[in-house]
Amino acid sequence: MPKQVDHEQRRVQIAEALQRLTTRAGLEGVSLRQVAAEAGMSMGSVQHYFKSKDEMLRFALEHRHKLRTERISAKILAEGRPTPRSILRACLVEILPRDPDSEADFLIGVAYFIRAAADPAMAKAFGEGMPELLQFFADQVRQAQEAGDVPASADPAIEASLLWAIADSQGSEILMGQRTPAEAVSTVDYYLDRLFSAGGSRT
Amino acid sequence: MPKQVDHEQRRVQIAEALQRLTTRAGLEGVSLRQVAAEAGMSMGSVQHYFKSKDEMLRFALEHRHKLRTERISAKILAEGRPTPRSILRACLVEILPRDPDSEADFLIGVAYFIRAAADPAMAKAFGEGMPELLQFFADQVRQAQEAGDVPASADPAIEASLLWAIADSQGSEILMGQRTPAEAVSTVDYYLDRLFSAGGSRT
DNA sequence: AGTTTGGCAATGCGATCGCATCGTAACAGC
């Protein structure tokens, strides 16, 4: 029929404008008008692609999840000779806010978290990407165990949760200015050192 | 001169109404009118005790800090024969959202966090209570080291940060419904088990 | 060529926001 516009692309365009704004003001502090302005279009246009603000937020969250997954995948593939440890380290460092981009990404995550706390639908969308990552972490730990690099007594599922905890919390402290990215990375390494040696048969 | 009103008490009263609301709608979703209604007073009254919304938020944050500190202190004193490990465990469990009250407290923390990310003044207030707790954790780890319960190779400052990370992150996952409080507590114990035995001379 | 339909801008509406202002009631000091 009429024009040919790639809906998905437009939605992504809007979502990315939203991300940029979210970094500065949090999620609740962002209005549809601001998003439209940031995306360089009229408010009516934004409304055309998202029936409500909530729908826009949910799309942007899923988009972010996808991007993060891709980013982490790329990191892993970029590893020359990946070992479970190097893979885990790459993931954890990737999660940490090290530059404006990753800082934005981290902030957006928190912004969504707090909305998810009050909005069950958002909580569902928010939680969906998590088990996947934890599962991946657990798998890496398991492989390291089989290679004898991590003590057999370790519980992969719990270890995965702990690894995530460290990246998450260190990230928060970086944002609060209580820690530098370099310090956070060295904390990650400190922890990996212990996980990958305590009681293990090799270093 | 006129009436005799305890300003501090009134402010606390308002702050607590704010906390109750924050649990439900996050920090940005709370209006002065709602706070006034929740506190059972008129909006003009709230304005009388806080010149601006920001000032109210900052006071409530400090109030929360104080309460949490007191709560943790009480927990420690309640320990019959406290050991560094039992103290740390009590603190970590105290931080976790286990019931509506502690859940609310945790949510409020997140709500303030996100505001602090955009507001330097709030970030300052937010970060002030943190080093104190980390310092306390580090001291406990150090004492355990001296008792031979934690390997000497451990770095108390980093361990403190890791301990906080675990409580913080597990708390988030509880709120997202991805984990039960019981699971989180067992994760805490799992971690303490390793910290307090790996390479250590005693159990 | 005319009709249809999607893309998009503009505008309006009702609600709500933080904040300023003003009026009033209550009480302390002279």
Add this chain to the structure above:
DNA sequence: GCTGTTACGATGCGATCGCATTGCCAAACT
């Protein structure tokens, strides 16, 4: 008992919010 200061409720203002409505333009399809 008058005065001055404080407590606090009521109201109004300008801005902004999400959302609904409307209308125009351009591009397919008949």
